[in-house]
Amino acid sequence: METMLTVNGLEKSFKDKKALKDISFDVRKGEIMAILGPNGAGKSTTIRNIMGIMYPDSGSITFHNYSGKDIPRNKIGYLPEERGLYKNVKVMDILLYLADLKDYPLDQAKERILMYLKKFDLEGKENVSVEELSKGMGQKVQFIGSIIHEPELLILDEPFSGLDPVSQEVFKEEIRSLANNGTAILLSSHQMNLVEEMCDRLFMIQRGEKVIYGTLDDVKKQYANFKCTIHGRNKIGDLENLPEVLRVEQKDDTTILHLDKDVEPSIWLKNLPDHLVIHELKINRISLHEIFIDIATDKNLLKEDGVVHA
Ligand SMILES: Nc1ncnc2c1ncn2[C@@H]1O[C@H](COP(=O)(O)OP(=O)(O)OP(=O)(O)O)[C@@H](O)[C@H]1O
DSSP: OOOOEEEEEEEEEEETTTEEEEEEEEEEOOEEEEEEETTSSSHHHHHHTTTTSOOOOOOEEEEETEEEESSOOGGEEEEEESSSOOTTTHHHHHHHHHHTTTTEEEEEEHHHHHHHHTTTTTOTTTBGGGGSSSSHHHHHHHHHHHHHHHHSSSEESSSTOOOOHHHHHHHHHHHHHHHHOOOOEEEEEEEEHHHHHHHHHEEEEETTTEEEEEHHHHOOOOOOOOEEEEEEEEOOHHTTTTTTEEEEOOOOTTTEEEOOOTHHHHHHHHHHTTTTTOOOEEEEEHHHHHHHHHHHHTTTOTTTTTTOOO
């Protein structure tokens, strides 16, 4: 896959606080790449550097063959974390203004605006002023503004926050369809279930440093793969000593067994002792949500050295 954006060795400090330390990753044509991390990790600072809202102390950002101030930002779409559009302007006018800022032909923009308003259940709202829109409607309009000029790279900072489940689905479908049509997408989100559903690769930062970089499958393979949840009253000692069990958590009648990453679930299940009390049993992969919490809380229980390498 063609690389569209390369971030290499980014460093950024605010006074004596180092916000980014040697941040490097790329985003490829047609992929959805997630940038993740706890609050204050450095995601928005990374994005602001890519967008030229601020410049790094060292390191480089390359888009196709352009770097730094030469990057043609009209080929990039950006939905910032801070929401807000001019209030007393009509929806159509603000969207045409945003298209014009990106040098996009206005007649084409107008057609696309009407198409997108319909798609996002805002048909007929083109002459409504922005201040009359609900928060979610405003967010849809701002999202349309970030894609109206058919960007090659789309950067979305928390696009799902504040959206109801139906609107989330509409956003998800649109983001996926943009990627299928070749747009490179860099997505920052705290909703791990959505990231898990949508993203091809992910980059996770903690305290300004890389902790994970790779495909979702790679990330999962490098952590303990499966966990087994048993409902039924059992002695913890009987379960702790089972083969390929790394760690056991027990609360009331529920026990969660974290299994070794090389375990074959079908074989492992056959070796469970007959005397176990099992009212219900579930075996599933550890979710990205659990991996995130493990790293963000510095528990590092899932993997021996706590770091997933690219
Ligand atoms: N303009 C600024 N001046 C000083 N410090 C800043 C500035 N912008 C960010 N920081 C600091 O840099 C660090 C990274 O912040 P950043 O906003 O990039 O985090 P984030 O990962 O986007 O967090 P969140 O999930 O809360 O949005 C934080 O410690 C923050 O306080």
